[in-house]
Amino acid sequence: MRHDFDFVKPASLREALDLISEGNPATRPLAGGTDIIAGLQQNAPRFTGIQTLVDIHNLPELKAIREAGNGISIGGAATFSEIRNHPLIREKFPLLAKAAGTIGSVQIRNRATLAGNFVNNAPCADSVPPLLVYEAEIKIQSAHGERKIPLQDFLLKPYRTQLQPNELVTEILLPRPPAGYSGDFYKLGRRRGVAVSRITLAVLAKVRNNLLEDIRISSGAVTPIGLRFPELEALARGKPVLPDHLKEIARKLGEQVLDKTGLRWSTPYKLPVTQQTFYGLLHRICIK
Amino acid sequence: MKKIEIQFTLNGENKSLPVDANLRLLDVLRDHFGLIGTKEGCGIGECGACTVLMNGKAANSCLVLAGQAQGAEIITVEHLAKEGQLNRLQQNFLESGAVQCGFCTPGMLMSATALLMENPHPEEAEIEEAIAGNLCRCTGYKQIVQAVKNTAAESNRLGS
Numbered sequence: 001m002r003h004d005f006d007f008v009k010p011a012s013l014r015e016a017l018d019l020i021s022e023g024n025p026a027t028r029p030l031a032g033g034t035d036i037i038a039g040l041q042q043n044a045p046r047f048t049g050i051q052t053l054v055d056i057h058n059l060p061e062l063k064a065i066r067e068a069g070n071g072i073s074i075g076g077a078a079t080f081s082e083i084r085n086h087p088l089i090r091e092k093f094p095l096l097a098k099a100a101g102t103i104g105s106v107q108i109r110n111r112a113t114l115a116g117n118f119v120n121n122a123p124c125a126d127s128v129p130p131l132l133v134y135e136a137e138i139k140i141q142s143a144h145g146e147r148k149i150p151l152q153d154f155l156l157k158p159y160r161t162q163l164q165p166n167e168l169v170t171e172i173l174l175p176r177p178p179a180g181y182s183g184d185f186y187k188l189g190r191r192r193g194v195a196v197s198r199i200t201l202a203v204l205a206k207v208r209n210n211l212l213e214d215i216r217i218s219s220g221a222v223t224p225i226g227l228r229f230p231e232l233e234a235l236a237r238g239k240p241v242l243p244d245h246l247k248e249i250a251r252k253l254g255e256q257v258l259d260k261t262g263l264r265w266s267t268p269y270k271l272p273v274t275q276q277t278f279y280g281l282l283h284r285i286c287i288k
Numbered sequence: 289m290k291k292i293e294i295q296f297t298l299n300g301e302n303k304s305l306p307v308d309a310n311l312r313l314l315d316v317l318r319d320h321f322g323l324i325g326t327k328e329g330c331g332i333g334e335c336g337a338c339t340v341l342m343n344g345k346a347a348n349s350c351l352v353l354a355g356q357a358q359g360a361e362i363i364t365v366e367h368l369a370k371e372g373q374l375n376r377l378q379q380n381f382l383e384s385g386a387v388q389c390g391f392c393t394p395g396m397l398m399s400a401t402a403l404l405m406e407n408p409h410p411e412e413a414e415i416e417e418a419i420a421g422n423l424c425r426c427t428g429y430k431q432i433v434q435a436v437k438n439t440a441a442e443s444n445r446l447g448s
Contacts, residue, residue, distance in 0.1 A: 006290045007309040007355040030353070037312065037351045038332040055356055081345070105421020106399065108333055110345045111352070193420030194334050 002040050006052040013061035013141070016168065019054050021143040023166035026051040031077050032111035033057075034104065035120045046159060057113070062170055065089065071175040076115030076168065080127075081106070083114060092176055095130035095185040095202050102126060102187045105194045115169040118151065121161050121225060128155070128226025129202035130185050131172065132218040139171040148173070155225050180206045181214070184281050188273065197221040198266075199274055207286050212239050222257050222274050229256055241286040250279035296357045298323075299367040307354045314338045314349035316357070317364060325365040325394045329423070336422030339395035340364050346402035348421075365394035368401065377401060377439045384435040388426035395422045400436045409440055 007030075010016040020027055030036055030053040039047045056062060062077035065086050072088055083089055084100040103109055103117075103126050115138075117127045128151075136151040143166065151172075154162045163169065183204035189195025200220035206213045215236045220226035232252055239245045254275040258267065290309040295302065298321065307316055317323045317340070329337035331350050338349040341363035368375045374382070377400055387393050396419055403410055403418035410418070415436045416429075424432060 002310045004289055005310050007292055007353055009355055009358055030356075033351050033353060033356065034333055034348075037353060040310075041331045041350070053353070055353070057356060104333070105336065106402070106418055107336060107339055107346045107348045107421045108351075110342075110347055 003048060003050075005050050007055065008052060009055040010059070013056075013059050013168075013170065016054055016056050016059060017141060017143040017166075019052075020166050020168070023164060024051075025049065025165045027054060027165065028052070029054050029056045029168055031057045031113040031116040032079065032108075034108050034112040035116065035122075056168065057111075062115075062168075068173060069175070071173060074114055074172045074174070076170050076172065077113045080104075080109035080112050080114070080117075084109065093130070093134055093174055095133065095183055095204065096127065096174070098185045099126045099130045099187070099200070099202070102185075102192075108194070114172055118155065118226075119161055119163055119169055121155055121157075121159050123158050123223070123225055124197040124200070124221040125226060126187060126197055126200055126220065129200050129218040129220045131174070132226055132228050133183065133202045133204040133216040134174045134177065135216075137173045137175075138169050139173065140167045141170045142167045146170075152228060155227075158224050177204060178206075180208065182206075182285055183216075184285055186277055186281055188277065199270060199277065200226070201274070201278055201281060203278075203281050203285055205282075205285050207241055210241055212236055212241055212245075212286060217253065219253075219257065219274075222270055223260050227260075229253065232256055243283065243287070246282040246286065247279055249282060250275045253278050292355050294354055294358050296359060297361040299363055309353075309355060311354045312350055313340070313342075313352040313354055313357050313362070316354045317349060317362075323364050323366050327391055327394055329391070329395075334421075334423070335392075336395040336399060336419075337392055339398040339422065341398060341402055344402070344405060346399045346418075346421075363398075363401075365397055368397060376442055377404070377435070380435040380438045380442075381432070384431045384438060386427060386431040386435040392422055392424040392426075396424065396432055400432075400439070403436070404440060404443075408443055410436070412437065 062075040064075045080100040080103045090097045117125045139148050181204050186201045187197050188199040199222050202218045205215040217229045236249045254271050291306045292309045293306050295304040317326050327337035329335035333348045333351045340349045399419050399422050415433050
């Protein structure tokens with residue numbers, strides 16, 4: 001049985017921020033509810049302390065997807081259906097559109113929100129690897145002001161972020177990658193629909209004159225949280241896009257994942273699959 | 289128990305009622321309105337048996353708090369048949385053998401209804417995607433996909 005809690009539905013962002021302004025951790029924002037309500041149903045310890053849920057799902061200030069600067073701004077409560085179907089995102093940020101389309105099911109995508117996905121910060125949060133290779137910055141607001149930080153710094157460890165109890169993630173800002181970058185997103189789950197990811201990878205690369213001029217690499221699910229691989233990226237930069245080099249990069253990715261997670265019961269399966277699928281991604285993106 | 293007042297449209301009628309703040313839309317539909325066509329399977333958004341239309345889009349009613357339905361337009365499986373007559377989608381489910389134990393059927397119908405409202409002429413892959421969030425342990429899905437296909441084909445013939 002779900003424990004007793006209160007529910008409030010503010011009409012504006014201002015009102016929502018006022019409702020959480022005391023910074024009481026028992027008062028939590030509720031967006032799509034696909035993590036919180038399912039968690040409450042299962043008595044997940046993360047949610048048992050909740051006394052009040054503040055519904056921010058339909059706040060108009062959190063819904064817009066629009067061009068901003070040289071990129072786009074996505075409202076924190078934009079749903080994955082909205083993201084997946086948005087022409088601007090499909091055209092300019094295809095890895096995010098693709099990841100959005102793999103999340104849950106139609107029903108989940110119609111409710112679940114972008115900010116909710118990474119504020120929950122499960123290791124398997126599918127939006128995180130693409131957001132990291134696009135170098136997303138997030139805007140966080142409280143009743144007292146706002147701050148902007150890179151998503152990478154916002155995510156601390158599994159289910160932990162920098163978000164304070166009096167704050168909301170209101171916007172996700174994606175700068176448009178410079179010309180010449182192309183990439184892909186890969187997800188492996190136990191099945192295709194409603195699957196929790198076992199492996200996610202995102203790659204964005206720029207190839208010129210058969211050289212890997214730049215590359216951005218991120219993973220999820222195989223690492224404790226979604227993260228970038230700066231050392232591997234540095235190592236890969238400037239290398240010719242030959243199968244042997246790409247294989248070497250893929251082998252090293254496996255080593256770095258293993259460094260971060262240690263040996264697990266799933267390692268004999270996940271390690272070679274991560275390396276092989278990553279090699280496949282690199283090959284498709286760089287050699288075609 | 290904390291109470292909240294909610295107002296929403298349910299199968300075309302305005303409803304207003306006080307409910308416990310921790311109830312889900314699913315609980316309100318089944319326990320307050322007796323609309324037991326909407327089923328509870330897993331309770332965590334994985335099986336789709338509780339699917340309803342919320343503002344024209346498929347949603348798991350087990351993952352929506354009652355208060356979140358404030359102002360929304362909710363359609364349940366009970367709204368499909370009119371005056372005791374099954375609609376074409378329901379009729380095609382029967383004719384295609386898409387109903388066996390029947391537990392997934394209301395959710396399947398609502399996911400398929402949402403799809404056909406948005407896309408009256410779906411490809412097979414689009415039908416499969418639309419019902420990917422609905423588990424069926426009896427049919428193997430083929431008959432369900434066929435029923436949706438047949439419904440789309442009929443509406444083509446009728447020129448819609």
